[in-house]
Amino acid sequence: MSELAIDLARIQFAFTVSFHIIFPAFSIGLASYITVLEALHLKTKQHQFLELSKYWTKIFAVTFGMGVVSGIVMSYQFGTNWGVFSDKTGPVLGPLMGYEVLTAFFLEAGFLGIMLFGRERVGPKLHFLAVAVVAFGTLLSATWILSVNSWMQTPAGFDFNDKGQFIVTDWFEVVFNPSFPYRLVHMVIAAYLTTAFMVAGVGAWHLLRAPHNELGRISLSMGMWMAVLVTPIQIVAGDLHGLNTLEHQPMKVAAMEGHFETQKGAPLILFGIPNEETETVDYKVEIPKLGSIILTHSVDGEIKGLKSVPAEERPPVAVVFWSFRIMVAIGFLMLGIGLVSLWLRYKKTLYETSWFLRTCVYAAPCGFLAILAGWVTTEVGRQPYTVYGLLRTSESVSPIDASAVGASLAVFVVVYFVIFGAGIYYLLKLMRKSPTKYEQDLDGRIVTRLSHGNSSKDIAINPEPSPGKES
Numbered sequence: 001m002s003e004l005a006i007d008l009a010r011i012q013f014a015f016t017v018s019f020h021i022i023f024p025a026f027s028i029g030l031a032s033y034i035t036v037l038e039a040l041h042l043k044t045k046q047h048q049f050l051e052l053s054k055y056w057t058k059i060f061a062v063t064f065g066m067g068v069v070s071g072i073v074m075s076y077q078f079g080t081n082w083g084v085f086s087d088k089t090g091p092v093l094g095p096l097m098g099y100e101v102l103t104a105f106f107l108e109a110g111f112l113g114i115m116l117f118g119r120e121r122v123g124p125k126l127h128f129l130a131v132a133v134v135a136f137g138t139l140l141s142a143t144w145i146l147s148v149n150s151w152m153q154t155p156a157g158f159d160f161n162d163k164g165q166f167i168v169t170d171w172f173e174v175v176f177n178p179s180f181p182y183r184l185v186h187m188v189i190a191a192y193l194t195t196a197f198m199v200a201g202v203g204a205w206h207l208l209r210a211p212h213n214e215l216g217r218i219s220l221s222m223g224m225w226m227a228v229l230v231t232p233i234q235i236v237a238g239d240l241h242g243l244n245t246l247e248h249q250p251m252k253v254a255a256m257e258g259h260f261e262t263q264k265g266a267p268l269i270l271f272g273i274p275n276e277e278t279e280t281v282d283y284k285v286e287i288p289k290l291g292s293i294i295l296t297h298s299v300d301g302e303i304k305g306l307k308s309v310p311a312e313e314r315p316p317v318a319v320v321f322w323s324f325r326i327m328v329a330i331g332f333l334m335l336g337i338g339l340v341s342l343w344l345r346y347k348k349t350l351y352e353t354s355w356f357l358r359t360c361v362y363a364a365p366c367g368f369l370a371i372l373a374g375w376v377t378t379e380v381g382r383q384p385y386t387v388y389g390l391l392r393t394s395e396s397v398s399p400i401d402a403s404a405v406g407a408s409l410a411v412f413v414v415v416y417f418v419i420f421g422a423g424i425y426y427l428l429k430l431m432r433k434s435p436t437k438y439e440q441d442l443d444g445r446i447v448t449r450l451s452h453g454n455s456s457k458d459i460a461i462n463p464e465p466s467p468g469k470e471s
Contacts, residue, residue: 002401002402004402005397005400005401005402005405006393006394006397008402008405008406008409009077009081009082009397009398009400009405010393011409012077012081012405012408012409012412013074013077013081013082014379015409015412015413015416016070016073016074016077016412016416017074017375017379018372018375019070019416019420020067020070020071020073020074021371021372021375022368022371022372023063023064023066023067023070024067024071024138024141024142024145024191025187025190025191025194025367025368025371026063026067026191026194026195026198026368027060027063027064027067027138028138028139028142028188028191028192028195029191029192029193029194029195029196030056030059030060030063030195031060031131031134031135031137031138032135032138032139032192032195033056033195033196033199033222034053034056034057034060034131034135035128035131035132035135036222037049037050037052037053037056038050038053038124038127038128038131038132039128041053041124042124042125042128048214048215048218049218051215051435052215052218052219052435053131054119055215055435056199057115057116058430059427059430059431061116062423062426062427062430063427064108064112066420066423070420073412075097080398080400080408081397081398081400081405082386082396082397082398083397083398083399084395084396084397084398085386085391085396085397087165088164088165088166088387088391088396089152089165089166089386089387089391090165091161091165091166091167091168092151092158092166092167092168092174093148093151093152095168096144096147096148096151096174096175097144097148099144100140100141100144100145103140103144104137104138104140104141104143104144105137105141107133107134107136107137107140108134108137108138108141110133111130111131111133111134111137112134114126114127114130115127115130115131115134118130139188142184142187142188142191143184146180146183146184146187147174147175147176147177147180147184149183149378150177150178150179150180150183150184151174151175151177151180151387152382152386152387152388153177153179153183153248153249153378153382153388154177154178154179154180154248154249154388155177155387155388155389155390156170156173156174156177156178157169157170157171157172157173157174157177158174166387166390178244178247178248179241179244179245179248182237182240182241182244183241185237185241186234186237186238186241186374189230189233189234189237190234190367190370190371190374191371192226192230193226193227193230193231193234193334193367193370194367194368194370194371195367196222196223196224196226196227196230196367197223197227197334197337197360197363197364197365197366197367198223198364198365198367199219199222199223200219200220200222200223200224200227200360200364201223201360201361201362201363201364201365202216202219202364202431202435203215203216203217203218203219203220203221203223203360204216204220204356204357204358204360204361204364205357205361205431205432206219206434206435207220207351207357208354208357208358208361209434210434211351211352213434213435215434215435216434216435217351219435220350220351220357220360221345221350223360224337224338224341224342224345224350224360227334227335227337227338227341228338228339228341228342231331231334231335231338232335234331235331235332235335238328238331239294242256242294242295243295246295246296248388249381249382249388250304251304251306251309251313251314251315251381252315252320252377252381252382253295253303254303254304254305254306254308255306255314255315255316255317255320255321255381256320256321256324256377256381257269257291257295257303257321258272258274258281258284258317258321259291259303259304259305259306260279260280260281260305260306260307261305261307262302262303262304262305262307262308263302263303263305264292264300264301264302264303265288265289265292265299265300265301266289266291266292266295266301266302266303267286267287267288267289267290267291268286268287268290268291268294269281269284269285269286269291270284270285270286270287271283271284271285271325272284272285272286272321273318274317274318274321276316276317276318279306279307281321291303312384313384314384315380315381315382315383315384316380316383319376319380320376320377320380320381323373323374323376323377323380324373324377326369326370326373327370327373327374327377330366330367330369330370330373331370333363333366334363334366334367334370337359337360337363340356340359341356344356
């Protein structure tokens with residue numbers, strides 16, 4: 001098979017996965033957020049939490065549907081473009097994917113109908129249970145999928161049969177492979193932070209239009225509390241994940257850090273331009289010794305460089321180097337926004353500071369960007385292998401022509417941008433609608449829509465401005 005066909009197959013899979021990964025991540029966080037809202041409503045009986053639950057449930061339904069569709073399309077590529085990979089890893093990965101369908105997906109699908117359509121039929125407590133089960137199902141689904149991906153990164157509990165296939169010798173070691181706990185925690189927290197910033201961004205959007213929007217204030221407040229409390233945990237989890245990667249995939253870490261030479265007391269390269277031809281990082285800005293301190297917790301700790309292995313065993317350095325920095329930069333941006341929100345909350349100006357509200361609106365999609373950057377770091381850093389150290393990417397592809405892969409890739413690009421572009425547009429349209437009955441018109445008046453039967457009318461009122469209460 002030609003190099004062009006391999007590259008096109010990789011691009012196609014990367015394209016479809018990039019579209020797919022953002023929807024399950026948002027679904028995981030959103031399902032848990034709706035569960036919290038339902039629990040708060042049951043405990044406090046405050047209608048605001050119920051209204052927010054209804055508001056975000058509509059968005060969850062669309063997101064969940066797009067995640068399912070994009071996942072089905074992606075899975076077909078294992079049979080079309082990656083047949084050899086499917087054949088060799090099928091005895092290990094096939095059952096894991098099957099467990100995901102039999103447990104998590106059936107659990108989600110079984111209670112999704114109650115979550116979406118049964119609120120008025122089953123009562124608040126049973127509806128809360130249905131929402132909680134759906135949220136648990138999304139987490140269980142992520143668990144199985146991340147177990148599959150982690151096994152490809154750090155394979156364990158296997159042997160080979162006479163056909164060269166991977167076969168299971170210990171299912172516990174397969175599922176709980178060395179990188180799985182770190183990857184699971186890191187990804188689930190990333191999903192929660194992604195949802196938190198989307199919720200806060202939507203709340204900030206509506207507060208810019210109507211400063212007295214109570215549900216907008218609750219959304220912003222809850223999102224920022226999550227940012228303050230969880231982002232530091234994510235940074236620690238990321239550090240532990242990095243140490244695990246250093247142990248099992250040292251060349252991935254070398255590419256992330258931009259180290260070509262093996263050295264003790266390695267610096268932390270903040271920025272630079274990796275040059276794979278000269279095997280150097282040009283125009284680099286670095287902090288002496290800090291790289292070894294972070295990775296080995298020792299000033300003179302040794303970090304293996306890319307030159308310690310042949311060039312054909314190294315991942316693409318520039319892509320991994322920059323995607324890692326994008327992910328880290330967004331993580332610290334999230335932390336900064338959370339800390340600023342804490343200060344504004346202390347000053348009792350969280351909901352009235354327009355520049356901060358605009359910042360939250362612009363930062364709303366940053367979680368998705370961080371997830372994509374992290375995924376690129378993980379998957380490109382694994383190259384040139386599909387199963388790290390054991391099965392090369394060039395040995396995993398189906399015997400198909402570059403023209404066939406190119407044609408299907410072109411179709412995917414067109415269809416995805418049309419279908420999922422329309423879906424994302426509809427999601428944004430839902431988010432633009434106010435989560436409360438109250439909104440502010442262009443003249444600064446607060447307008448409330450009163451509905452009766454099939455008719456409705458707007459009544460403008462001009463209440464005296466009053467400082468908002470903290471939510």
